[in-house]
Amino acid sequence: xxxxxxxxxxxxxxxxxxxxxxxxxxxxxxxxxxxxxxxxxxxxxxxxxxxxxxxxxxxxxxxxxxxxxxxxxxxxxxxxxxxxxxxxxxxxxxxxxxxxxxxxxxxxxxxxxxxxxxxxxxxxxxxxxxxxxxxxxxxxxxxxxxxxxxxxxxxxxxxxxxxxxxxxxxxxxxxxxxxxxxxxxxxxxxxxxxxxxxxxxxxxxxxxxxxxxxxxxxxxxxxxxxxxxxxxxxxxxxxxxxxxxxxxxxxxxxxxxxxxxxxxxxxxxxxxxxxxxxxxxxxxxxxxxxxxxxxxxxxxxxxxxxxxxxxxxxxxxxxxxxxxxxxxxxxxxxxxxxxxxxxxxxxxxxxxxxxxxxxxxxxxxxxxxxxxxxxxxxxxxxxxxxxxxxx
Amino acid sequence: xxxxxxxxxxxxxxxxxxxxxxxxxxxxxxxxxxxxxxxxxxxxxxxxxxxxxxxxxxxxxxxxxxxxxxxxxxxxxxxxxxxxxxxxxxxxxxxxxxxxxxxxxxxxxxxxxxxxxxxxxxxxxxxxxxxxxxxxxxxxxxxxxxxxxxxxxxxxxxxxxxxxxxxxxxxxx
Numbered sequence: 001x002x003x004x005x006x007x008x009x010x011x012x013x014x015x016x017x018x019x020x021x022x023x024x025x026x027x028x029x030x031x032x033x034x035x036x037x038x039x040x041x042x043x044x045x046x047x048x049x050x051x052x053x054x055x056x057x058x059x060x061x062x063x064x065x066x067x068x069x070x071x072x073x074x075x076x077x078x079x080x081x082x083x084x085x086x087x088x089x090x091x092x093x094x095x096x097x098x099x100x101x102x103x104x105x106x107x108x109x110x111x112x113x114x115x116x117x118x119x120x121x122x123x124x125x126x127x128x129x130x131x132x133x134x135x136x137x138x139x140x141x142x143x144x145x146x147x148x149x150x151x152x153x154x155x156x157x158x159x160x161x162x163x164x165x166x167x168x169x170x171x172x173x174x175x176x177x178x179x180x181x182x183x184x185x186x187x188x189x190x191x192x193x194x195x196x197x198x199x200x201x202x203x204x205x206x207x208x209x210x211x212x213x214x215x216x217x218x219x220x221x222x223x224x225x226x227x228x229x230x231x232x233x234x235x236x237x238x239x240x241x242x243x244x245x246x247x248x249x250x251x252x253x254x255x256x257x258x259x260x261x262x263x264x265x266x267x268x269x270x271x272x273x274x275x276x277x278x279x280x281x282x283x284x285x286x287x288x289x290x291x292x293x294x295x296x297x298x299x300x301x302x303x304x305x306x307x308x309x310x311x312x313x314x315x316x317x318x319x320x321x322x323x324x325x326x327x328x329x330x331x332x333x334x335x336x337x338x339x340x341x342x343x344x345x346x347x348x349x350x351x352x353x354x355x356x357x358x359x360x361x362x363x364x365x366x367x368x369x370x371x372x373x374x375x376x377x378x379x380x381x382x383x384x385x386x387x388x389x390x391x
Numbered sequence: 392x393x394x395x396x397x398x399x400x401x402x403x404x405x406x407x408x409x410x411x412x413x414x415x416x417x418x419x420x421x422x423x424x425x426x427x428x429x430x431x432x433x434x435x436x437x438x439x440x441x442x443x444x445x446x447x448x449x450x451x452x453x454x455x456x457x458x459x460x461x462x463x464x465x466x467x468x469x470x471x472x473x474x475x476x477x478x479x480x481x482x483x484x485x486x487x488x489x490x491x492x493x494x495x496x497x498x499x500x501x502x503x504x505x506x507x508x509x510x511x512x513x514x515x516x517x518x519x520x521x522x523x524x525x526x527x528x529x530x531x532x533x534x535x536x537x538x539x540x541x542x543x544x545x546x547x548x549x550x551x552x553x554x555x556x557x558x559x560x561x562x563x564x
Contacts, residue, residue, distance in 0.1 A: 324426040326450065343424040
């Protein structure tokens with residue numbers, strides 16, 4: 001029985017072309033891009049070619065791309081870097097209540113040092129109202145950070161509208177687009193954001209690599225101080241192997257995006273259409289229309305997520321959950337709470353995320369396995385018995 | 392999540408799942424907010440646990456703990472069963488990951504509540520509130536030290552925020 005991987009939001013296998021390119025760097029491009037010798041020059045050339053490819057994916061000037069170690073570093077750099085560089089202007093930040101913890105904890109860290117923050121609530125589909133964002137902006141606001149797509153429920157935000165509002169009010173706008181870039185079209189010229197965080201793995205590149213788009217004119221302090229790499233914006237010898245991997249994945253993503261989105265949508269539709277034949281009593285989270293095409297979040301009533309994941313793992317099917325036990329946090333996901341999911345129902349949430357190689361048979365096998373797993377766990381659960389007795 | 396073979400066995404093949412109609416004692420602990428809820432049913436004959444069944448809403452640990460607990464308690468006298476601790480359950484399972492130890496607390500507590508329910512009924516007392524709200528203190532104490540339940544860093548007694556991961560430690564579940 002082969003493995004079915006439906007957890008691409010956690011990790012996604014590298015495309016063969018990406019692997020080839022990375023091996024080539026390991027074998028043939030061993031210089032340090034900062035060195036003053038031939039090997040160094042060749043490495044530097046490779047680095048800048050990679051930058052061009054990545055810039056092409058998001059339609060920006062290559063000089064506006066800074067390579068970092070992933071989505072988390074990108075977000076930390078954006079939030080902390082802009083906050084610290086603009087203290088004379090103010091110390092207030094606006095976010096939404098479904099941001100990734102990279103945003104939330106960066107903001108919390110700043111709050112310990114004197115910054116203030118306002119969190120704008122999303123509706124039950126996970127979408128923020130741009131007017132509410134406008135209301136939250138004050139005289140001393142220096143940054144708005146609202147994610148492009150949410151990694152738990154998949155909802156896409158009205159980022160273009162928010163960017164316009166931020167521009168009018170003269171505050172910087174950062175968006176966490178880690179699960180969007182390379183998956184759905186993200187064009188910095190259309191978007192209007194000042195800072196866009198992205199990572200390589202969501203579009204078939206290696207983990208441990210990402211980027212931050214910084215619009216020219218954005219005042220920002222580096223997160224990492226040291227050498228003068230990345231035009232003095234991010235110190236440290238570049239991870240050329242990873243960056244080249246990301247650039248090849250970026251080129252392929254650009255070429256194949258339309259076809260991939262069609263494929264994702266059809267698989268997602270299939271899953272949601274066939275789901276009632278597999279289980280009952282569940283909620284579909286997120287927005288029906290403004291949503292990532294490769295992510296489905298369902299909250300299954302009366303059972304807990306980690307036990308579902310373990311049982312599916314026994315059948316060689318990998319999915320993700322955000323139950324308190326699974327994330328080790330002992331509390332329900334703040335995202336699910338923010339969209340109004342009841343605590344108990346939130347614990348039974350599964351996140352099924354599709355990859356470039358996911359096929360219809362994978363969905364069918366998943367649905368078939370899910371039926372058995374859910375029934376077994378409901379037979380053990382006191383909540384299911386309670387509901388059925390009508391007590 | 393690295394579970395022992397014994398934990399996985401009890402998770403995949405839980406023993407004593409179900410309810411006992413007209414049980415002599417019923418104990419329910421935990422709540423869906425934390426993602427763990429256990430109900431234990433007892434059938435008592437001659438001061439012995441003749442039969443014991445469980446229902447659990449929870450993760451792999453929770454189900455394994457319930458199953459192992461019922462195995463440990465079945466056939467014991469009330470007095471013997473009162474001595475079963477969460478440590479016994481965790482040991483019988485060959486250990487649990489540190490952040491899952493609270494699941495083992497639930498198992499032993501559910502059993503003790505069921506026993507107390509039985510004794511209260513015998514004494515003619517009005518049945519007490521079955522659900523017990525988990526208090527936050529019990530969640531993160533291991534031995535004499537306190538640990539952040541979110542990142543396992545040591546925290547001082549009474550600390551409101553974990554300085555390592557910035558999680559709020561005061562939130563009531």
